[in-house]
Amino acid sequence: MAQVVRGIASNDPMALALRLTALGLLLRPVGGPRLRPAFLALAAFLLVAPRARYARVGWAALLVLAVARLVADWPLGDNHAYLLAYWCLAVTLAFGDVDPRGALAENGRLLIGLTFAFAILWKAVLSSDFADGTFFRVTILADPRLAGLAPVASGLSPEDLSRWRDWIGGHALASEAPGPVPTRLAAVAGVATAWTLLIEAAAAASFLAPSRWRLARARDALLVVFCATTYAVIPVTGFAWLLLAMGAAQSSPERSAWRAAYVAVFVWVAFAAALHGAVRTPV
Amino acid sequence: MALAQIALALGAQLSPWLGGGFGMFASTDGWGRREVQAVAVRQGLRRTLEPMNDAPGASRRAAALPSDGHLHALARELAVLPSRDEAPLHAIEIRVWGVEFERETLAPRRVLLRALSVPADAL
Numbered sequence: 075m076a077q078v079v080r081g082i083a084s085n086d087p088m089a090l091a092l093r094l095t096a097l098g099l100l101l102r103p104v105g106g107p108r109l110r111p112a113f114l115a116l117a118a119f120l121l122v123a124p125r126a127r128y129a130r131v132g133w134a135a136l137l138v139l140a141v142a143r144l145v146a147d148w149p150l151g152d153n154h155a156y157l158l159a160y161w162c163l164a165v166t167l168a169f170g171d172v173d174p175r176g177a178l179a180e181n182g183r184l185l186i187g188l189t190f191a192f193a194i195l196w197k198a199v200l201s202s203d204f205a206d207g208t209f210f211r212v213t214i215l216a217d218p219r220l221a222g223l224a225p226v227a228s229g230l231s232p233e234d235l236s237r238w239r240d241w242i243g244g245h246a247l248a249s250e251a252p253g254p255v256p257t258r259l260a261a262v263a264g265v266a267t268a269w270t271l272l273i274e275a276a277a278a279a280s281f282l283a284p285s286r287w288r289l290a291r292a293r294d295a296l297l298v299v300f301c302a303t304t305y306a307v308i309p310v311t312g313f314a315w316l317l318l319a320m321g322a323a324q325s326s327p328e329r330s331a332w333r334a335a336y337v338a339v340f341v342w343v344a345f346a347a348a349l350h351g352a353v354r355t356p357v
Numbered sequence: 358m359a360l361a362q363i364a365l366a367l368g369a370q371l372s373p374w375l376g377g378g379f380g381m382f383a384s385t386d387g388w389g390r391r392e393v394q395a396v397a398v399r400q401g402l403r404r405t406l407e408p409m410n411d412a413p414g415a416s417r418r419a420a421a422l423p424s425d426g427h428l429h430a431l432a433r434e435l436a437v438l439p440s441r442d443e444a445p446l447h448a449i450e451i452r453v454w455g456v457e458f459e460r461e462t463l464a465p466r467r468v469l470l471r472a473l474s475v476p477a478d479a480l
Contacts, residue, residue: 149375149422156377189379192359196383204383208460212385244465251462
């Protein structure tokens with residue numbers, strides 16, 4: 075953590091981004107039984123050895139591991155696995171550039187923008203059940219990761235929640251729904267749907283807009299707000315930490331306050347995930 | 358990769374959550390909600406198998422992306438499992454189901470994503 079604090083103060087976005095990437099891999103190990111030890115060892119080495127952290131070979135090795143993980147898991151790898159591979163490729167390529175910091179900042183910006191662009195394409199256009207609120211209605215009630223949130227968001231008693239989960243899971247003995255969708259659940263799902271569409275579209279537009287546009291000035295604020303809110307509710311730490319590392323990489327060297335914000339949200343996401351683990355109940 | 362994921366999701370039933378197209382948390386069609394059924398067909402006998410128990414890895418892949426390759430791989434794993442039936446195996450039939458939800462009642466409705474019968478001589 076002392077290294078991360080030094081990274082904020084050093085006015086070097088790349089230094090902070092690389093440290094956050096390695097730290098995230100240490101805190102949230104990835105890969106199956108064969109690859110995980112290699113990921114952990116390499117991430118630890120990159121975190122404690124500055125010369126290795128600033129050498130292309132270390133990140134190329136991490137890229138090889140990330141791609142091996144994708145191949146071994148195909149088609150079951152999730153978005154984090156792909157984003158990690160893209161990011162390792164970006165870092166590896168940056169070290170071959172005459173301006174590594176500039177190259178990493180530019181690739182970090184584009185990766186964030188494209189990630190949000192494809193996410194919003196899925197949610198707003200390709201998915202048949204996101205924009206109408208069905209996704210959040212089902213997910214709030216049935217996703218174990220939201221078990222702590224479900225009673226508050228739905229207003230249902232534990233017994234009624236259990237009935238709804240049986241119904242959604244197709245395990246209900248009765249042929250009729252437990253009741254109408256609770257008003258509070260419909261409202262919360264509606265707000266969550268609208269908020270997600272709004273902030274992801276804004277983030278995509280901001281990060282993909284040319285830097286001279288006024289919209290581009292909102293990049294850091296949008297990413298910080300997105301991660302602080304979304305990952306407080308849905309504890310997907312690995313993805314959040316990658317986005318925050320890329321956000322730090324593209325931040326302006328003169329604006330250390332945003333790097334402090336990225337680190338604060340990094341810690342907040344870890345805290346929220348721990349809290350979710352504490353309140354999660356069997357479903 | 359992301360464009361390939363969209364093509365696979367729209368054309369080959371890849372779960373939107375997978376494949377690197379950033380479709381996580383965009384659809385209720387996660388691969389964990391999908392169901393894989395398998396039946397061993399023998400002379401005068403159809404025996405239901407339990408693919409998720411007997412071949413979990415291949416079943417998860419078949420659920421996530423029910424392509425010919427993944428369904429054949431699952432059929433091959435199921436075909437070599439010990440069986441109490443003595444009649445020769447004719448085929449392994451596999452069905453992959455998804456779930457859709459009605460918005461107002463959240464009633465689940467099963468949707469057949471893919472069905473394939475793999476003859477014994479192709480195993």
